[in-house]
Amino acid sequence: MLGKVLVRRIGRKEIRAVITETEAYHGLKDKASHAARGKTKRNAPMWGAAGHWYVYFVYGNHWMLNLVTGPEEYPAAILIRGISKIKNQKSKFRRSASQTLIKNKDGVVSGPGRVAKFLKIDGSLSGRPASRKTGLWIEDGGEKIKPSRIKAAARVGVNYAGKEWAGKKWRFKLL
DNA sequence: TAAGTGATCTCT
DNA sequence: GAGATCACTTAA
Numbered sequence: 001m002l003g004k005v006l007v008r009r010i011g012r013k014e015i016r017a018v019i020t021e022t023e024a025y026h027g028l029k030d031k032a033s034h035a036a037r038g039k040t041k042r043n044a045p046m047w048g049a050a051g052h053w054y055v056y057f058v059y060g061n062h063w064m065l066n067l068v069t070g071p072e073e074y075p076a077a078i079l080i081r082g083i084s085k086i087k088n089q090k091s092k093f094r095r096s097a098s099q100t101l102i103k104n105k106d107g108v109v110s111g112p113g114r115v116a117k118f119l120k121i122d123g124s125l126s127g128r129p130a131s132r133k134t135g136l137w138i139e140d141g142g143e144k145i146k147p148s149r150i151k152a153a154a155r156v157g158v159n160y161a162g163k164e165w166a167g168k169k170w171r172f173k174l175l
Numbered sequence: 176t177a178a179g180t181g182a183t184c185t186c187t
Numbered sequence: 188g189a190g191a192t193c194a195c196t197t198a199a
Contacts, residue, residue: 023194032194033194034194037184040183040184041183041184042182042183056194057181057182057183058180058181058182058192058194058195059180059181059193059195059196060179060180060181060182060193061195061196062180062194062195062196064195079194111196112194112195113195114196155194156194156195157193157194157195158194160192160193161194
């Protein structure tokens with residue numbers, strides 16, 4: 001997902017942003033994953049088909065945006081932790097040709113709570129497919145990402161999961 | 176480093 | 188219905 005373009009449609013407006021940071025939550029055994037404590041109404045989308053959103057609310061403040069991955073009935077999802085804005089192209093340009101990354105500091109949205117807030121995402125998207133129809137989807141950025149540009153680190157805020165799972169370097173950042 | 180914040184889940 | 192928990196952010 002790193003380097004892909006996340007697109008959010010709000011009314012007539014489309015916001016485009018490159019995904020720059022993610023975290024993986026993988027299977028029932030991953031103690032840091034919501035799935036480890038069994039299927040509930042909230043986390044049910046994790047067991048669903050890949051390509052659907054899983055959105056939930058934490059700490060009384062923040063919506064977290066995840067994309068469900070993996071086969072059906074296997075709970076896995078990717079948390080989107082950071083994006084970098086792209087200038088909106090004029091409609092006369094072709095989408096693929098006119099995207100330019102905003103490289104200055106203002107173009108960076110860092111932290112999953114901020115990402116959701118910036119894109120005006122809430123729980124109503126949870127369980128819905130990533131598609132133009134739902135107003136939130138992913139497009140190919142047209143850029144090949146070399147593995148050397150990806151930095152792996154331990155996931156954030158999951159110390160409760162114990163050393164084995166909190167220590168997994170499943171946080172990925174595009175450099 | 177700590178507090179705020181409220182949905183969700185577990186236990187009565 | 189009460190109590191605990193929490194994939195975070197912000198201000199000190």
